[in-house]
Amino acid sequence: MKNVLNNSKKGILMVTMFVTLLSFANEVSLFKIENDAERTSLTLNNVKQGNLLSIKDDNGIILYKELILQSGIYTKGFDLTSLPNGGYIFELDKDVEIQTIPFTVLSNTVTFKKEMETTIFKPVTRVKGDVVYVSRLSLNKAPMEIAIYFINTESVFSKPELMYSEKIKDTENANRIYKLTGKNKGNYKIVFTTEGRIFTKEINN
Incomplete structure (x- = not known):
């Protein structure tokens, strides 16, 4: 037409x-989460230098951001228990896609909703x-x-x-x-x- x-x-x-x-190559789950009472370990597979990792609240306000400096596997620990009660997302902004995984904080307890992971x-x-x-x-x-x-x-x-x-x-x-x-x-x-x-x-x- x-x-x-x-x-x-x-x-x-x-x-x-x-x-x-x-x-497009649609990768399997990008995130690996290890969550205990005080610390959340986040592992990202196949990241590239220049990718942007951020944590946002439900209003889209950026609470944390970090530019990935090295390609490969990224691992870092976060203390998310001190965040106010509410909903949040980890977001990785890549070359041609944005991948997110939501989580909630309630009374210092962090719960990830891996089934709601999305790719835009x-x-x-x-x-x-x-x-x-x-x-x-x-x-x-x-x-x-x-x-x-x-x-x-x-x-x-x-x-x-x-x-x-x-x-x-x-x-x-x-x-x-x-x-x-x-x-x-x-x-x-x-x-x-x-x-x-x-x-x-x-x-x-």
Whole structure:
């Protein structure tokens, strides 16, 4: 199916949509938890340098974060018993995915909900010239909104202009191809919104 969107100001944004099988290596459980009365030992397999580990509360407030400095296996002990009663998550932000495991603290007792461990796959964007390839895997078929903005670099006063938007839903594997062309010089920004998160991709022309 093809959808061509004409825009008289900046040229043509051509969108070709198709669905193919997108394969990601879906690892088994990332986390290994050893929990005793005072200390929680967390082991992460197959981490890479630059991955970001964090602890967040139910409101999304970051209570702890650490940049992984060495690839391989990561092990560290945490004292979680001093946290206020409530729900929390360990989160590991990787190259193309975010993995989380929730836990609760109640009266200094820490309980992990390993059956509720989740993986969110990030949209993967690849640029070749003025063609942009987007792929996204969602095992729970979560909807995703895509918005493409044109940024006029010839004027410091211009605001990003929405060129195209769409909402993808009811699919595990989604692929899109966008051909970006414009009469004036400028850059593009693609904003992806899915599962309560926002991901962006800057494209400089």
